[in-house]
Amino acid sequence: MSHPITLSGVTVAWPDGSPVLDRSDAVFSTGRTGLIGDNGTGKTTILRLLAGELAPTTGTLTRTGDVAYLPQQLTLRSGMSVAGLLGIRSRLAALDAIEAGDPDPRHFSLIGDDWDIEARSRALLDATGLTTVGLDRPVETLSGGEAVLTALIGIQLADTSIALLDEPTNNLDRQSRARLRDLVAGWRGTLVVVSHDVELLELMDSTVELRDRRLTAYGGPYSLYREQLAREQAAAEQAVRTAEQTLKVEKRQRIEAETMLARRRSYAKTDYLNKRRPKIIMNLRKAEAQVSAGKLRDDLGKAVDAAECTLREQESRVRRESHIRIDLPDPEVPAGRRLLELVDAHGTAHIMQGPERLALTGRNGAGKTRLLETLFHDADTYPRLFAHTGRIGYLPQRLDHLDDGQEVVESIRAAAPAADPQQVRANLARFLFTGDDIHRRVGDLSGGERFRVALARLLLAEPTHQLLLLDEPTNNLDLNSIDEVVSALSNYHGGLVVISHDEAFLGRLEIDTRLELQEGLLTRS
Structure with a gap:
């Protein structure tokens, strides 16, 4: 099965050379994918990589279609119109020129099959609740929410097979967020969204987490990711407890074996001093005992080392998140103040x-x-x-x-x-x-x-x-x-x-x- 985006052994680094991804494999399937991760892990860098703005240091990145990218901060140039933000200004100009009687073939080539582009744009703006937003309106007069929604409609009109959105709900009011969620819920093709908006992440078909310079895919929306993660962490905690118990057993067996060997040495020394057996036989048994004890110690040492290695591996699977914990002084605000x-x-x-x-x-x-x-x-x-x-x-x-x-x-x-x-x-x-x-x-x-x-x-x-x-x-x-x-x-x-x-x-x-x-x-x- 082919995927719209495939990463194979991809490494990409910050400007200082430290890796954001380190030989990571990942696929982004058709549908809606939420890309999550802690601040500073490089989610925006990953979107820029998927958009083609950055190239992998090593490995290969393949895309099966055109990409549209909506960054966190829209660059709204002074003098740009809503038609420009939608990406249809040149086609509207070509339509106007043809209607004015200009037969230049370049106009027809530019329009292609989009003879209804103005009507489709107006219909999408109206359906999104932007009924008062005209195509000639300057974008600097739009609110932040109106600008983001308009840019999203522009991506829909462009009909690219892959769309990338970086924190699209930032600064949006409740109504604009609801409209954006409606747009996302009906999205066709491949959509990758970086967001901390739980309601938006619940609309995703899958969730990909960026952590420890790896991309890990989880099926389903954010709530299902949390459930899967909770199960994984419970299993990892249990595996750590099991590994700790195994290590205790191996160490106890090693101590018991060393105690037994010490007693045997003591008995053998007593027999030697008391001359209970011929000297040649006692020396032979001593040599055999030393060989046997050395093999036993080697086997027990390897068992302890293996148990310690297993414990370290299992501990690495457990997430140790750090959280702010502080006792604050009383601000002295009584209930009636x-x-x-x-x-x-x-x-x-x-x-x-x-x-x-x-x-x-x-x-x-x-x-x-x-x-x-x-x-x-x-x-x-x-x-x-x-x-x-x-x-x-x-x-x-x-x-x-x-x-x-x-x-x-x-x-x-x-x-x-x-x-x-x-x-x-x-x-x-x-x-x-x-x-x-x-x-x-x-x-x-x-x-x-x-x-x-x-x-x-x-x-x-x-x-x-x-x-x-x-x-x-x-x-x-x-x-x-x-x-x-x-x-x-x-x-x-x-x-x-x-x-x-x-x-x-x-x-x-x-x-x-x-x-x-x-x-x-x-x-x-």
Whole structure:
């Protein structure tokens, strides 16, 4: 059976020479495939490899059709129209020229069989909910969600047999995510999606994991991958216990054999000293015993070595994931303490008090980020926002508030200047920064590591923040990193306001209140 994408012994490396893939074999079948893996493992690099933007260092990569690639960040040139983003501008221009009476054969060649391209484009835009998006509209006037959906429709119109999507739901609101899932659910051909959106990953026909410089395929969507992985890990844990027991038995047998040999030597020495048998016979038996003992020791040593080797092999199959674990100081927020008051355009007040968890939702462009920035920077000067505490921590989307020139430990000390240096080191270890890692420059960190620094600054600040403001904290985070965020925030007992379109994440945070921002109005949802 042929596959649209096949990798045979492929090695591909980062610019510094370290491998992303190391002699890996993999196939991507027709249908929808979710490509998952931890931050920094190289998922985007793999998509660029599949797209043909990168070449394997060794091995072969074969594709059976044309490829379309949607990167994480769309490059939307100023002056580009929606028709340009759809990739149909030149065909529409050729149609216009023919209708104007220009018989140039190049126009007919360019159009080919796509005489209905305008009608098909309009139909797909309308079916996706983009009824107000005209073909002549400048792309810079589109929201992020509208731009991504339009680019996806362009890939459909191009009718390539292989499509590659890199984190397509980033920054999309709930409605845009639902429309994108509808597009993906009806996709024909081969689709490879890098995403941390569990709802999107549930639409996949198969899941491929990038881990330890290998691509491993699992049948089914993300939930089935988790089930398979859980079974594998349970079997691996059992195999480790069995190997440990086998090693104990082999070591005990070796000790028992050595004890028996020592006793025999003692008895033989006594017989020799007492001259119970002729000297020549005793010397002969001594030589035979030494040969037998040497063979026994060799056999037992090999058995122990084999058992230790088996144990190491089985232990290598068990995943030892590191997670953020930290006991946070009490932010001193009693249940009745008023933290925040939001007054919408109709004068309706929404009061947040105690260790409440509030989700701020709404469509892209509704002003959610601007509201959080106002709360953090100058709530006292804004007539509709009242912060009743000055101890507010803010985690922006882009993490551009970090000083790239600082070491990790310096960045944390800046948030807690009076903290004991040893305690800072201990806390950094709980955020998975140990040894020389704490002296790495923030600018040299991976995206996931950079996020952990930002989260540590937020949660380890002194005095402890009584109110945290988080703006799309799961953007560009892998699923394990999202687990770490949930784990860290589960120990926080202050107020929390979070903007997120990730429903699975919000569900795990155990949100108390949901407010939707729409045209300046805040409504409970």
